[in-house]
Amino acid sequence: MSAQAIRQAAIRLFGRQGYAATPLSAIAAAVGIKAPSLYAHFRSKEDLFRTVFDEAVSVELQELMAAVTPEASVSDGLHRYLRETVGRYEATTHLPFLLRSIYLPPPQLAAHIRERDKVFSAELARRVEQALRGQTAFLPLGMPPDEAALAFIGILRGIHAELLYAGPDAAQRLTQALWRVYARALRPDGR
Amino acid sequence: MSAQAIRQAAIRLFGRQGYAATPLSAIAAAVGIKAPSLYAHFRSKEDLFRTVFDEAVSVELQELMAAVTPEASVSDGLHRYLRETVGRYEATTHLPFLLRSIYLPPPQLAAHIRERDKVFSAELARRVEQALRGQTAFLPLGMPPDEAALAFIGILRGIHAELLYAGPDAAQRLTQALWRVYARALRPDGR
DNA sequence: AAAGGTGCCTAACGTCTGTTAGTCTTCCTT
DNA sequence: AAGGAAGACTAACAGACGTTAGGCACCTTT
Numbered sequence: 001m002s003a004q005a006i007r008q009a010a011i012r013l014f015g016r017q018g019y020a021a022t023p024l025s026a027i028a029a030a031v032g033i034k035a036p037s038l039y040a041h042f043r044s045k046e047d048l049f050r051t052v053f054d055e056a057v058s059v060e061l062q063e064l065m066a067a068v069t070p071e072a073s074v075s076d077g078l079h080r081y082l083r084e085t086v087g088r089y090e091a092t093t094h095l096p097f098l099l100r101s102i103y104l105p106p107p108q109l110a111a112h113i114r115e116r117d118k119v120f121s122a123e124l125a126r127r128v129e130q131a132l133r134g135q136t137a138f139l140p141l142g143m144p145p146d147e148a149a150l151a152f153i154g155i156l157r158g159i160h161a162e163l164l165y166a167g168p169d170a171a172q173r174l175t176q177a178l179w180r181v182y183a184r185a186l187r188p189d190g191r
Numbered sequence: 192m193s194a195q196a197i198r199q200a201a202i203r204l205f206g207r208q209g210y211a212a213t214p215l216s217a218i219a220a221a222v223g224i225k226a227p228s229l230y231a232h233f234r235s236k237e238d239l240f241r242t243v244f245d246e247a248v249s250v251e252l253q254e255l256m257a258a259v260t261p262e263a264s265v266s267d268g269l270h271r272y273l274r275e276t277v278g279r280y281e282a283t284t285h286l287p288f289l290l291r292s293i294y295l296p297p298p299q300l301a302a303h304i305r306e307r308d309k310v311f312s313a314e315l316a317r318r319v320e321q322a323l324r325g326q327t328a329f330l331p332l333g334m335p336p337d338e339a340a341l342a343f344i345g346i347l348r349g350i351h352a353e354l355l356y357a358g359p360d361a362a363q364r365l366t367q368a369l370w371r372v373y374a375r376a377l378r379p380d381g382r
Numbered sequence: 383a384a385a386g387g388t389g390c391c392t393a394a395c396g397t398c399t400g401t402t403a404g405t406c407t408t409c410c411t412t
Numbered sequence: 413a414a415g416g417a418a419g420a421c422t423a424a425c426a427g428a429c430g431t432t433a434g435g436c437a438c439c440t441t442t
Contacts, residue, residue: 002389017298020211023429036431037390045430103355104295107208142375150368157356157365158349164294165348174348177341184333185375193419214399224420227401231419236400 003041005031008093011052015097019049019106050112053101056094057116061123063088068127074135075183078128078152082159082175090168099160128152135186142188155182194232196222199284202243206288210240210297241303244292247285248307252314254279259318265326266374269319269343273350273366281359290351319343326377333379346373 009030013022024045025035042048067081088095105113129149135141141148155178162171200221204213215236216226233239258272279286296304320340326332332339346369353362 018211018295020209021298024431025429033389034391035429036392036433039431040389100295103352104209104291107212143371147368147371150365151372154349154353154365154369155345156349157352158345158347161294161348161352162345174341174345177338178345180334180338181342181373181376185372215401216399225422226399227403227422228420230401 002031002033006038006041006048007052007055010048011056011097012093014049014052015093015100018100018104019109046109049106049109052097053109053113054116056098056101057120059092059094060098061120064120064124064127068131070127070130070134072131074131074186077131079179079183082156082179083172085156085159086163086168086171086175089163089171096163099164103160103164124156125149125153140188142186148186151185152182155179193222193224197229197232197239198243198246201239202247202288203284205240205243206284206291209291209295210300237300240297240300243288244300244304245307247289247292248311250283250285251289252311255311255315255318259322261318261321261325263322264329265322265377268322270370270374273347273370274363276347276350277354277359277362277366280354280362287354290355294351294355315347316340316344331379333377339377342373342376346370 006027009027010022013026013030023035024038027048028035028038038048042051063084064081067084068077072080085095089099101109101113102117129145132141132145132148132152136145158178159171159175162174197218200218201213204217204221214226215229218239219226219229229239233242254275255272258275259268263271276286280290292300292304293308320336323332323336323339323343327336349369350362350366353365
């Protein structure tokens with residue numbers, strides 16, 4: 001019952017302040033109980049983190065699969081995923097938490113995080129390249145698909161960093177500029 | 192004498208493990224003294240952080256000014272700064288420290304960090320746009336300079352994120368791919 | 383109605399960490 | 413040679429934090 005509320009509060013607070021800077025007492029207070037009561041639901045602070053991290057990864061994985069499908073065109077798929085990423089950063093709690101955890105993990109949990117993240121990263125890379133190769137069925141690319149895929153992931157990282165650094169508004173402007181650069185570079189004749 | 196050694200150790204450890212996860216005893220041990228002895232040189236842990244952060248900002252500012260001069264061409268200036276950023280990430284201690292502090296600051300120090308970083312960000316934006324406008328003296332741009340400047344900063348952020356996420360080797364490959372995309376988008380005819 | 387589990391509480395422990403107080407040695411200055 | 417600052421030490425405190433122990437109320441099951 002309240003285990004769900006605890007997970008939500010943990011994601012929100014870990015995402016905002018980081019793992020080390022979030023005491024269990026803060027999570028407990030957010031759901032209206034005392035810190036020791038958390039131990040009726042989780043074995044330890046690390047256990048709580050692992051639980052919510054795995055949950056957040058699987059949510060983001062579903063978002064990715066919904067946005068970037070093999071059938072969608074590049075602008076319907078890749079561009080949409082970029083825009084939705086920015087939107088989800090303020091609309092959800094799992095994305096801020098995820099970005100923070102992945103880019104600067106708490107040392108003791110780094111191994112677990114890296115392991116789970118590999119699944120997501122591999123799926124991301126696979127889908128991006130798939131989307132780009134699908135594109136060439138209609139229109140040849142101005143550059144090799146593997147290089148274009150690498151650059152897309154770099155652009156996604158730039159948007160991640162801007163989200164962490166300056167928030168969704170700045171990241172939205174950046175997304176526009178980066179996508180225009182990217183789309184222009186993909187055209188075989190540069191238009 | 193040893194105040195310098197303390198600053199170096201602090202930058203290295205804060206950069207590797209973060210502010211909260213680095214006890215003063217670790218910094219003291221790194222220079223061969225005990226934790227309370229640090230108070231002969233600094234008023235508090237926060238004071239130590241502020242000192243080394245300001246130092247790191249000023250070092251990076253000088254690097255920027257050396258790489259991106261008004262006279263240099265876009266590829267001599269902007270491209271060089273990207274490549275040197277990746278190189279400095281493993282060759283120096285101040286850049287890992289700086290990226291970590293700026294993207295995910297310790298809450299109590301966020302105000303100070305943001306304030307000092309504004310100076311650097313403003314100078315960065317100014318120089319990038321200057322370099323791009325200088326470019327049009329030789330060759331017109333394929334897109335508006337302010338948009339191209341924004342995209343460049345986004346690309347720099349992508350490289351920052353990749354440095355944090357995967358380290359210098361992956362970041363170097365990413366830099367190549369992103370610069371090729373960027374340079375292609377800048378050409379008036381796309382070549 | 384009895385029994386047992388669930389979920390919360392308070393009290394408390396042990397550890398870690400930033401910080402202060404007080405002392406001793408070393409070295410430069412006068 | 414005397415004096416004093418610099419810079420290190422040990423001892424100790426106070427607070428925060430994760431965690432455990434033990435107990436109490438409520439609800440479901442039998």
